[in-house]
Amino acid sequence: MLDAQNPQAMIAGMAAAARRAAHQLARLSTDQRRTALLRAEEAIRAAEADILAANAADLARAEAAGLSGAMLDRLRLDEQRIAGMAAGVATVATLPDPVGQVIDTVVRPNGLELTRVRVPIGVIGIIFESRPNVTADAAALCVMAGNAAILRGGSEASESNAAIHRAFCAGLSAAGLPTEAVQLVGTTDRAAVGAMLAAQGAIDLVIPRGGKGLVARVQAEARVPVLAHLDGINHVFVHASADAAMAAEIVRNAKMRRTGVCGAMETLLIDADYADPAGLVRSLSDAGCLVRGDDRLRAIMDVTPADDLDWDTEYLDAICSVAIVDGIEGALAHIARHSSGHTDAIVASDTAVADRFLAEVDSAIVLWNASTQFADGGEFGLGAEIGIATGRLHARGPVALEGLTTYKWVGRGTGQVRS
Template sequence: MDAAVTPDPTVLDAPALIVAMGARARVAAGLLARTPTPAKAAALAAAGAAIRDDAEAILAANTRDLARAEAAGLSGAMLDRLRLDAARLAGIADAVAAVGGLADPVGQTIDETRRPNGLVLSRVRVPIGVIGIVYESRPNVTADAAALCVMSGNAAILRGGTEAVDSNRALHAAFARGLASAGLPVDAVQLVPTQDRDAVGAMLGAEGVLDLVVPRGGKGLVARVQAEARVPVLAHLDGINHVYVDGSADPTMARAIVLDAKMRRTGICGAMETLLIDRAYPDPAGLIRALASAGCAVRADAEALGVAPDVATPASDADWDTEYLGAIASVAIVAGVDRALAHIAAHGSHHTDAIVAADEAVARRFLAEVDSAIVLWNASTQFADGGEFGLGAEIGIATGRLHARGPVALEGLTTYKWVGLGTGQVRG
């Protein structure tokens, strides 16, 4: 199907632009909601193939974005999020196609009950409708969000960051071509054609046009969305993630988990930012020195500084509340799990926290009492990822308490309706 003519982004009436895009998205969402699972899967396979076919153009676009970003002085973490190479792009294409192989939540019966009068009531999953996604840096979000929305029967309006504008446009063009080749409406996934900040404001105020807004980016973006939105928001906040190494932890395991949690990829939201070491742990200096040897700058409290003064610097109060997204970690030595729990409650962001312990009772207590979307026992925080959870791609990791929490994938992009099956019942 042909897309409607895109408004000229140089003549911006942001509210009118979003209303027009939303109207087209609403029509597409109605079609998607009725599209059978095999047709959605075929469209995503075609979109993945189109991304692979356009690899040269997409990587060239990304090179232009990177050049501008480097000239603008973006941080190493932001550049890493922005950068595509052949392997990463192949992974994006594969992820798009893989979403089509996941269980389709639309139409699933959540539960069913029979009332005493014989009326059968069930809750059935349905798409949310039209979803706006506002994001920064990561061009993979363009493809991931598009695939998840299509498979869950939702239309998407995407507004990516200026730093990734060429990459996003190239990825979106390939994705749209794949949808069209499979007979699905290209208006199911639209990319806002301007980087004017007024377009974001128009999306946030588009009550009745958008059914949900998902921000994915830094604290400033999320704060703006939460402050201005007149549309429901599914928030992804910063990842101030902790690893607590209990006194019972196996030292070899602890070292491996700590290094992976911090250093595998320092710029992702699942990276460890604070290491808490039990005072009873036999070798706290070994963990601190391992981080330093791996190239991590260590900012330590007084006790941790005392055991490794040559490789650490004093932590400030602000360090405990900082998402570094780089090769920096704050480290504290604490008096057991009670103090670890208190520290996480005071400074965590409810994203992902992990314990390394051989003592099951301590570990179970940690899992029960840490109020985060993801809690892990004897595993790296870098597993905070929809793909690693078997969900395919993710639209973000929700850190709130309503609707969806943790990696948000297909189920998180649905709501439900009640369906009643009667045999003539009346309520007299």
């Protein structure tokens, strides 16, 4: 029995069990792992009533605590979202299996054949906030990539996470897999997070998925390698050559489709030569968005003044900062100063301008004539995702199966010895 009063001992015990499960997962065939996910999908669908009841309890507590509308939206589950979550697990089961995939092969002059082969990372710790669907997404991706997972969700979704975890593990058990392959930290004590971050050698990789405070803490304290996702301070630049109807539709969707997701646009940049900047901004405000504008925008229409902090704020709400910039040069300069490296988009008919934007914006995802809300593993054809990595090492952009593997070198010789 794990002792929740001793977080270090509890995490050590969970990690040891996860390591044993990871060794078993690594030996399973692709079909065995796929079957386990299909059983998990069935179990999640069958547990819909239990999951909804647990989520209702979480929502009631969150509303009483005064969580924002955007945060409540992240937390909320309904029949459609549970069905989507289950379908996401099943989708992961259909994806190409990266485990055992040959990356490349070279034969050295001495005849030694060297091959790089994808293998599971091992034990992955995932620390996340708000969205209970991450429980199923993370579990499915880890299992399909041959990894064991230790999940630590936020206290605001504790009941929902536990219900989804129970269902997922019932599916694993039905398929004959060890339930220790996916474990949920059963305490909301923040010391458990510290114990995970200090578990060097026991946990192979930590992935934080949440707000700036969580990610900053993980990066500051971790002795375990971290795959980080920073703020989604995402920009849409509307160039002078943009089609007006297309620009208005993309801008509305990028901001207002779901304001609480990390792919939501937070800053709109409008070329000073664009024909109707006021009309574009009104398309946002008419959709219910509070606009905060720079001095150049305020000179042509009445909006709330933006301050210096607005350009570096991830609102996750129906709020957008808007700046008028001098063409592609102005847009590139603004993005270089303020982008978090997540997702940035350009709306333009001028191919040369768009190509320059795509080449020079150094973000994990860059888009041309498309909404930033496509920043999602499912939309990229990757199935569920573990998060959007904004760093430059190992994995970048939506992290799915391939991002949860590493590789090893396999050498095949015929008696070669080194002189």
